[in-house]
Amino acid sequence: MLLVISGGITLGILPFAILRMMQQDWAIAAMNLGIVLGTSFVFIHLLITKNAKVARGTIAVLTILAMSTTIFLKGAENVHWVYPALTTTFFLLSPKRAAWLTSVFLLLVIGMIWTQVDFLYLLTFTISAGATFLFSFAFSKRMHKQAIFLEHLATTDALTGVGNRRRLEEKLLEITRKIRRYPQQTCSLVFFDLDYFKRINDTHGHGCGDLVLQRFAEVMTSNIRDVDSFYRLGGEEFVLVLENTDLFAAKALAKKLGAQVERTKWHLDELKITTSAGIAQYDPKESSYDWMQRADEALYRAKDAGRNRFITSNDYSTS
Numbered sequence: 001m002l003l004v005i006s007g008g009i010t011l012g013i014l015p016f017a018i019l020r021m022m023q024q025d026w027a028i029a030a031m032n033l034g035i036v037l038g039t040s041f042v043f044i045h046l047l048i049t050k051n052a053k054v055a056r057g058t059i060a061v062l063t064i065l066a067m068s069t070t071i072f073l074k075g076a077e078n079v080h081w082v083y084p085a086l087t088t089t090f091f092l093l094s095p096k097r098a099a100w101l102t103s104v105f106l107l108l109v110i111g112m113i114w115t116q117v118d119f120l121y122l123l124t125f126t127i128s129a130g131a132t133f134l135f136s137f138a139f140s141k142r143m144h145k146q147a148i149f150l151e152h153l154a155t156t157d158a159l160t161g162v163g164n165r166r167r168l169e170e171k172l173l174e175i176t177r178k179i180r181r182y183p184q185q186t187c188s189l190v191f192f193d194l195d196y197f198k199r200i201n202d203t204h205g206h207g208c209g210d211l212v213l214q215r216f217a218e219v220m221t222s223n224i225r226d227v228d229s230f231y232r233l234g235g236e237e238f239v240l241v242l243e244n245t246d247l248f249a250a251k252a253l254a255k256k257l258g259a260q261v262e263r264t265k266w267h268l269d270e271l272k273i274t275t276s277a278g279i280a281q282y283d284p285k286e287s288s289y290d291w292m293q294r295a296d297e298a299l300y301r302a303k304d305a306g307r308n309r310f311i312t313s314n315d316y317s318t319s
């Protein structure tokens, strides 16, 4: 979308820039050229970095600058360009940033046309532009809230409230990018799985199993650092992401958490629950998928070795 907008503006404004130069209307030609350069930069930057934030900010600022310059050079008869500039800015930026930028813009425009129009025109313009500002702000705020809510729904496990597989994949992508850039940093993954969970469902019912999963997630999240994060991969399989933690420290923590789970009081006194874990430290040469595969393989080994075990990818030979 932003690629189309920036590419479209570049191609749309370029002929006008050339036309103005031929007409020797240098001020407008310079402004048009500035827009063309700015949007070309956005287009190329977006293609290379895929960073939409910079693109949104740059297009919004260019829009405001272009409209202000037009009104400054061509006078109050061009003041109607304020309305699309307001809605465009609220479309591109967060409600707060857009409100700041457009407030400054509106004050600037009022300052520029002040002496060119009569009082009634100025009043009408101020009220209509103010109303556009307010409705754009309210609309943008609502959209922003809904976007945050939808993002939360799409990345949260409904039963336990911890992040789901999608959020885990986003996190791993962020971490693998960071460690490839700074290879001295470490990060370890711990795949946790409740042992014989099917028996709990079969003996006490699915509802009891659900309560165990919820309590398990609570126990884990309340015993890790703020920088660590915990996710449900699906079923009774969970993943702990430990930043700045090597394999050795991750194994020690996994054991500690496993012991904590064993000591936990569940809603039924007779429940005794243990966990198994597979641990792998990130190797900058591998993909996040391969990293997860190694932790999963270690978990498989832990189950195979009798459960209630904590095994790292270095504890067995892969050859």
Ligand SMILES: Nc1nc2c(ncn2[C@@H]2O[C@H](COP(=O)(O)OP(=O)(O)OP(=O)(O)O)[C@@H](O)[C@H]2O)c(=O)[nH]1
Binding pocket: 159, 193, 194, 195, 196, 197, 198, 199, 201, 205, 206, 207, 208, 209, 210, 213, 234, 235, 236, 303, 307
């Ligand atoms: N209550 C509940 N059960 C679930 C949920 N998701 C998956 N399960 C159940 O979890 C059980 C997992 O069983 P298995 O894969 O055999 O694992 P297990 O019994 O823990 O055996 P090991 O992992 O080998 O120790 C299955 O019975 C699933 O139906 C859920 O959201 N709630």
